[in-house]
Amino acid sequence: xxxxxxxxxxxxxxxxxxxxxxxxxxxxxxxxxxxxxxxxxxxxxxxxxxxxxxxxxxxxxxxxxxxxxxxxxxxxxxxxxxxxxxxxxxxxxxxxxxxxxxxxxxxx
Amino acid sequence: xxxxxxxxxxxxxxxxxxxxxxxxxxxxxxxxxxxxxxxxxxxxxxxxxxxxxxxxxxxxxxxxxxxxxxxxxxxxxxxxxxxxxxxxxxxxxxxxxxxxxxxxxxxxxxxxxxxxxxxxxxxxxxxxxxxxxxxxxxxxxxxxxxxxxxxxxxxxxxxxxxxxxxxxxxxxxxxxxxxxxxxxxxxxxxxxxxxxxxxxxxxxxxxxxxxxxxxxxxxxxxxxxxxxxxxxxxxxxxxxxxxxxxxxxxxxxxxxxxxxxxxxxxxxxxxxxxxxxxxxxxxxxxxxxxxxxxxxxxxxxxxxxxxxxxxxxxxxxxxxxxxxxxxxxxxxxxxxxxxxxxxxxxxxxxxxxxxxxxxxxxxxxxxxxxxxxxxxxxxxxxxxxxxxxxxxxxxxxxxxxxxxxxxxxxxxxxxxxxxxxxxxxxxxxxxxxxxxxxxxxxxxxxxxxxxxxxxxxxxxxxxxxxxxxxxxxxxxxxxxxxxxxxxxxxxxxxxxxxxxxxxxxxxxxxxxxxxxxxxxxxxxxxxxxxxxxxxxxxxxxxxxxxxxxxxxxxxxxxxxxxxxxxxxxxxxxx
Numbered sequence: 001x002x003x004x005x006x007x008x009x010x011x012x013x014x015x016x017x018x019x020x021x022x023x024x025x026x027x028x029x030x031x032x033x034x035x036x037x038x039x040x041x042x043x044x045x046x047x048x049x050x051x052x053x054x055x056x057x058x059x060x061x062x063x064x065x066x067x068x069x070x071x072x073x074x075x076x077x078x079x080x081x082x083x084x085x086x087x088x089x090x091x092x093x094x095x096x097x098x099x100x101x102x103x104x105x106x107x108x
Numbered sequence: 109x110x111x112x113x114x115x116x117x118x119x120x121x122x123x124x125x126x127x128x129x130x131x132x133x134x135x136x137x138x139x140x141x142x143x144x145x146x147x148x149x150x151x152x153x154x155x156x157x158x159x160x161x162x163x164x165x166x167x168x169x170x171x172x173x174x175x176x177x178x179x180x181x182x183x184x185x186x187x188x189x190x191x192x193x194x195x196x197x198x199x200x201x202x203x204x205x206x207x208x209x210x211x212x213x214x215x216x217x218x219x220x221x222x223x224x225x226x227x228x229x230x231x232x233x234x235x236x237x238x239x240x241x242x243x244x245x246x247x248x249x250x251x252x253x254x255x256x257x258x259x260x261x262x263x264x265x266x267x268x269x270x271x272x273x274x275x276x277x278x279x280x281x282x283x284x285x286x287x288x289x290x291x292x293x294x295x296x297x298x299x300x301x302x303x304x305x306x307x308x309x310x311x312x313x314x315x316x317x318x319x320x321x322x323x324x325x326x327x328x329x330x331x332x333x334x335x336x337x338x339x340x341x342x343x344x345x346x347x348x349x350x351x352x353x354x355x356x357x358x359x360x361x362x363x364x365x366x367x368x369x370x371x372x373x374x375x376x377x378x379x380x381x382x383x384x385x386x387x388x389x390x391x392x393x394x395x396x397x398x399x400x401x402x403x404x405x406x407x408x409x410x411x412x413x414x415x416x417x418x419x420x421x422x423x424x425x426x427x428x429x430x431x432x433x434x435x436x437x438x439x440x441x442x443x444x445x446x447x448x449x450x451x452x453x454x455x456x457x458x459x460x461x462x463x464x465x466x467x468x469x470x471x472x473x474x475x476x477x478x479x480x481x482x483x484x485x486x487x488x489x490x491x492x493x494x495x496x497x498x499x500x501x502x503x504x505x506x507x508x509x510x511x512x513x514x515x516x517x518x519x520x521x522x523x524x525x526x527x528x529x530x531x532x533x534x535x536x537x538x539x540x541x542x543x544x545x546x547x548x549x550x551x552x553x554x555x556x557x558x559x560x561x562x563x564x565x566x567x568x569x570x571x572x573x574x575x576x577x578x579x580x581x582x583x584x585x586x587x588x589x590x591x592x593x594x595x596x597x598x599x600x601x602x603x604x605x606x607x608x609x610x611x612x613x614x615x616x617x618x619x620x621x622x623x624x625x626x627x628x629x630x631x632x633x634x635x636x637x638x639x640x641x642x643x644x645x646x647x648x649x650x651x652x653x654x655x656x657x658x659x660x661x662x663x664x665x666x667x668x669x670x671x672x673x674x675x676x677x678x679x680x681x682x
Contacts, residue, residue, distance in 0.1 A: 027227040035222075059228060063235035066228050070212050073257065074227035086217055089257075093222035101219030 020044075020052040020102070021081035025066070027059045027074045032091045036075040039092035047104050079103075121328040124172070124244070124280045127165025128158065130347030134323060134332040139304055144271050144281040146301040148293045149308030154319060154340055155284040157193070158308065159246035160186065161344045162282055164195045166244045167205035172280075174244035175207045175236040179252040183208040193344050207236045213256035220258045226266040230273060237277065245274060245281040251295050260295075271300045292324065303327045309335070318457050318493065321347050337493065339459040346463070357506045359383055363562075364511065367406030368399070370580035371539075374556060374565035380537055381561065382475075383509035385502050387532065389516045390541030394552050395571055396515035397421075398578055399539065400478045401430040401437060403513055408440035412475035415447045415468060419484040423448035434576045447472055453484045461485065462497050466504070477505060479514040495534075502534055536560045541571060544583075544592045551592035554580060570596065 024040060026033035037056065044052045059066050059074070069078050073089040079102055088101040099105075123137035132138050139145045139162075149155050156178075163174035178186060186208060187197040200206035209232060237245065250267065257263050274281050283301050285293030292298045298305055305324040310317055320335040338347040363378035372379045380386055386403075388396045404414045418426060426448070427438045440446035449468055453461070469477065479501075485494045498514070505512045532538060538557040543550050552571035556564045569580040570592045584591040584599050591599050 025228065027231060030227075032223050032225070059231045063231045066232040066235070067209065071228040071232075072211060072213060072226055072253070073224045073229075074231075075224060076228065084217075086219070088219045088221055090220050090222035090224040097219060097221040101221065 018051055019081060020048050020079065020104075021055075022052060022102075023055045023057060023069070023078045023080055025057050025059060025069070025071045025074060025076045025078065030074075033075050035091040035093065036077070039095070039098070040077060043092070043095055043098055047099065077101075123329070124166075125170060126162050127169045128161050128345050128347065129343075130336070130338065131321070131345070134321075134336060134347060135304075135326060136329055136331055139280055139282070140327070140329070141280050142275060142278040143303040144274055144279075144283050144301045145304040145306065146283050146285055146293070146298055147306045147308065148285040148287055148297070150287040150310055153287075153308035153310040154338075154345065155308055156181070156186075156248050157190070157340060157345060158306075159248050159282045159284055160190055160195065161193075163206060163244055163246055164190075164197075164200065164344075167200050172243035173205045173207070173240040174246065175209065175233065175240070175242045176246045176248065177209045177211055177233060177236070177250075178248050179211050180249055182210045182212075192342065193340070194342055195344070204240045207240050207242065209233075209236050213253070215256050215258075218256070218258070224259075224262065226263070226270070229266075230270065233270075234277075237279065243278075243280060245279040246284070247281065248284045249286060250283055251285050251293065251297060254295050267297070268300050304329075318459055337459050337496065339463045341460075341463045341467075357383075357503070359506075360509060364410070365406045366399075367402030367404075368578050368580065370569065371399075371554075371578075374567075374569065374580070375537070375559055376562040376564055378562075380511060382511055383506055384511060384536035384560070385506070385534055386511070386513040386537045386539070387516065387535030388513060388539045388541065389518050391518055391543055394541035394543060395573055395578065396517075396541060397426065397480055398430070398433055398435075398573060399541075400480055400513055400515060401426070401433075401435050402578055404437060404440070404446060404476065404478060405435050407476040407511075408437075408443075408445045411445070413445050413447070413472060414440070414476040414478065415449060415472055415474045416478045416480065417465060418448060418450040418480055419453050420481060422450050432575070433573050433578065447474070453488045458485060458488050458493055458497050461488070462501065465501065469504070469508075469510070475510060477510055477512045479512065481515040481517050483515075483517045498534060532557075544570075544590065546591060546593065547595040549593045549595065553583065553590075553592060 022040070022044070024037060026036065040054065044054065057065050059071070065071075069076075069085075069087075071078075075089070075091065077088040077092060077098075079086040079088075086101055086103065088098055092098050122141040123135070123139060124141045125132050125138040126135075147155050147158050160176060163176055166172040166174050176186070181189070183197075183201075190197060197206060197208065201208060211229070211232070233245070236242065250270075253263055253267075254260060271281075271283075283297060285295070285297040287307075288294040288296075292305060292307065302325070304326045307322045307324050309320040309322070311320060319338050319340070321338045322335045323331040323333065336347050338345055340346075360382050362382040363376075363380065364382050365379040366372055366375065380403075388399050390396050400416075404416060407414050416423075416426070421429070423441070427436075427441070430437050437446060441448065447468070449465070451461070451464075482494065482498060485497070488494075502512060535558075537559040540555055540557045542553050542555075544553045545551075552573075553568050554571040555568045556566070568583050568590060570583045572579040572581060584596040586599065
C-alpha cells in the first residue's frame, strides 16, 4: 500500500482547530490492512468529512517507525490529533467502536 | 559440516553458554542453542537480571550481540538498575552489541475493533535483531501483553507464532514469565516454551530470604535437578552448584602445625595437612575457639595470612579472651596478617554471607580460614542449606589450598558424633572436645575422631586451658575408667602413696636383712673366736704335754744314771 495522504477535498488548505490527524500502521498489503484502510476511509468520509488527514505507515518498509508509537498490533490506528493519543487496533470493522475509540460523535 | 553431522548423530544438543557463574555447570553447558528458554519466578526473584546478564555476558564474552525487549522497564531504568552490578549498558548499546527496546502499551489508550495480529512486534524485534546481528533475545516479561491487549486468544496464537519465529531465526532466547498460582507462569507460557524451563524462587524462611534456582525441564539434555541457591552481588548472578568444582582438587602433603605441640604429636607429629578442612566440635565452653586461636597464632607466626569469621563474638572480645590464655592475636591484626570478620548470622541471608566471605577471601588471599562457629549459621537457614554452603565454601578453599578450621557447637543432648549441620563428611580432620564429668567436676577432654591420611593418636587427652595456652595431658586410664581433673590428681596421689609405702617396705626389709646378716656375721665371728680360743688351748695343752713328756724322759734318764743301770739292763729288769 502506498503511503497516501488522503484528505477531505476543498475546505481550506490550513488545518482547522478540529483537524483529525490519523495514522494507520500496516505491514504490507494484507487483507486485514486493506480492510482497515477501507473501513477507516469510509468512517472518515461519513463522520469527519473534510477535517481529517490519514497517513498510512507500512512497517515492512519502515520498520524503525514501529517504536515511536509503540506499535505491536497490526493494523493499528493512531489518533495523533486532537490529543490525547488514542489507539485502535484491529481491522476497524466495528464502526461504532471506532467512533468511540476516536472520540467522534456519530452523525445522526 | 561433517562435524555438525557427527554431533547430530550423537544426539547432542548444542548449547550456548550463559556466562552466568554456576548456571552453565548446572545445565551442562548453557541454554539450548537457537531455542527459547522460559525463566519464571515471582516478583523480585531476579528474572530480568538473569535475562540481562545472559545478554551482557553474551556480548562481552562470547561475541554474541543480543536484543533485550522490555515490556516493563524503560531502557534508562534498566541501565540504572544494573549499573550497580557493574554492567554498563550504555557502552554496549553504543557499540551495537546490545539493543534495548522498550515496549510499552497502555490499556486505556487502546480500543479493539475486529481482527488484528502482532506483526508490529515481529517487525520491531526483527528490525532490532537485524540491526546488530543479534544471536540472543530476551523478552521480559512478555506476559504483560495479556494485560495490555484485550483479546487473549489472538495473543496466544501470536505468541505461539512468535516463539516458532524465534526458533526459525535461530535465536537463543530467554522468555521471562511471572510465577502463577498453580502453574509455572500466570498465563501458561510453558505451553509454548517447552525446551528449557528454569524456575527462580525467592523464599523467606525464618525471616531471611534465600534465592534459589531450579532447572525444571531441559529437553534433550541432562541437568542438575536440585534447587541451587544463588546470589546477586556486584558481579551479577552467581549460582552455587554444589558440585561446581567437583572433587578434582589437587592436594599437598605439606603439614602445618596446629599451634599446640602436644596436638601435633597426636596428629602423627606434624599437625594438619595444608589445604585440609578441620572440624572442631564440642559442647559449649569446651575450648573450640581456643584451639582455633592457637592455629591462627601458629599460622601468623609462619607469616601466613588468616581470616577469622566470627559469628558469635566481636573481634575485640576474642582478642581479649585469647590474651587470657596467653595468645596475643592483636599483634597479628596490627601486622595485617590476621583479619577478623565478625557478623551476626542474622544480618542477612546465607547467600549474602557466602558472598561476603567469598569476596573477602578473594581479596585477602589467606592461607588459613577460621569459621567460628558454623552452627550459628543454621539460625539463618536450614541445615541442608548450611551444608550446601559449606560444601561450596570448602570446595573453593581446597581448590586454593586454604586450610579451613570450622567449629561446630553440639547440643549437650545429642550424640557427640552428630554435628548439627551434619558436616562430618566434609571434614578431613575432626577434633572432638567433650566434657567429662567425674566427682562433681566438669573437665575437658579432647580426642581425634578422624584424621584422613595420617597416623593419629586414638587416646583421650585432658584438655587444660592455662595462662600459657592450651595444654594437653594424659588422662588417667585405670581400672576405674578414665579420670580427669582432681579425680585424676587424687588418683595419682593415691598411687604415689601406695608406691611410697611399697618402697618403704622394701627399704625396711632390706635393713632387716642387713641387721640379720650383721648378727649372723657377729655370731660367726664369736664362734670363730671361741673356736680359736679352744684351738689355742689345745695347742697349749699339746705343748704342755710335750714338755711334760720330755721332762719325764729326762727325769728317767737322770734317775737311771743315778741308779747306774746300763742301758740294756733296764729291759732285763723288766
